[in-house]
Amino acid sequence: MKIGLFFGSFNPIHVGHLIIANHIAEYSDLDEVWLVVTPHSPFKKKKSLLEDHHRFQLVLRATEDYPKIKPSNIEFGLEQPNYTINTLVHLVEKYPDHEFNLIMGLDNLISFKKWKNYETILEHHELYVYPRVSQISDKPELFTHEKVHFIEAPIVEISSTFIRKAIKERKEIQPLIPHKAWTYLDEMNFYK
Template structure:
């Protein structure tokens, strides 16, 4: 029996909505980046912040599940919905390790977030206790020689697609079906979300 821990990438975000950029990156990390699985952790709305264009938590969760169905290496989780608020990444990872001790978790962040990582809650502890995977974002280069040993940069393809672009396109009545998984596009159109 295989006793090695499963290497699971933790991809957190609002996924408002989830799109092909998210999926292509996660797919790359599973097939070329050494991960056994990627868990999409949909983050709940912060009750202290007003987000007029943030779709309801459970609707975004539903879209993420529609987007990832049929690929066994993807898993969509509402884990953070059940964490104390505000939910800090360092606490979420700690709780995940307690709940799923059989897994080795790797936090997935963009190079844009790495540039401001020192502003995160307890960044030193995050790095000391966890493995991080940085993926490239346009305009945010990373000096690999300055990375701590437990942080690695992957050469994932650059797909400069954002949820903001998707929402704007939908609001403008554009046919942007090829930026979204078909089931996600159909559900959004059916419910008139983001209009």
């Protein structure tokens, strides 16, 4: 089975995440897309994150109705802060019959050479890249790499940061969050 790994803090998950994940699941050669809830990114401050199990619960609820999109808490048991290469090694050992690939935005491809062991990742895994609004003038060499695939997914400019701020300001943002995840957020009074 060919799996696409879509990493994120999902703090909270929103319809933009689902639109991209669903589009890639339906319009690429991937069999499933796993939304990997990241406990702590080496590039983000942990204090701004909801607890891991709450963010996983949001992703679980948001993906219930999408058979090709699965939530994953695989990184919760790994040493923190974690790096993508460690997660990939762990997944390959745990699921030897699956082929794992990365899903990322164009901005991540541009900075991909800064990732820990990026050469090893490219040697063993493919990258599925979706567009972002920002345009770039010079295309890095990885744009033509044989393991990099560009997916013409819809461009969705919604951010979890915007959603957290809007909730705190008591704005109505229900349409931006999958209904089952919104219900959980609302019940738990998160971000208020």
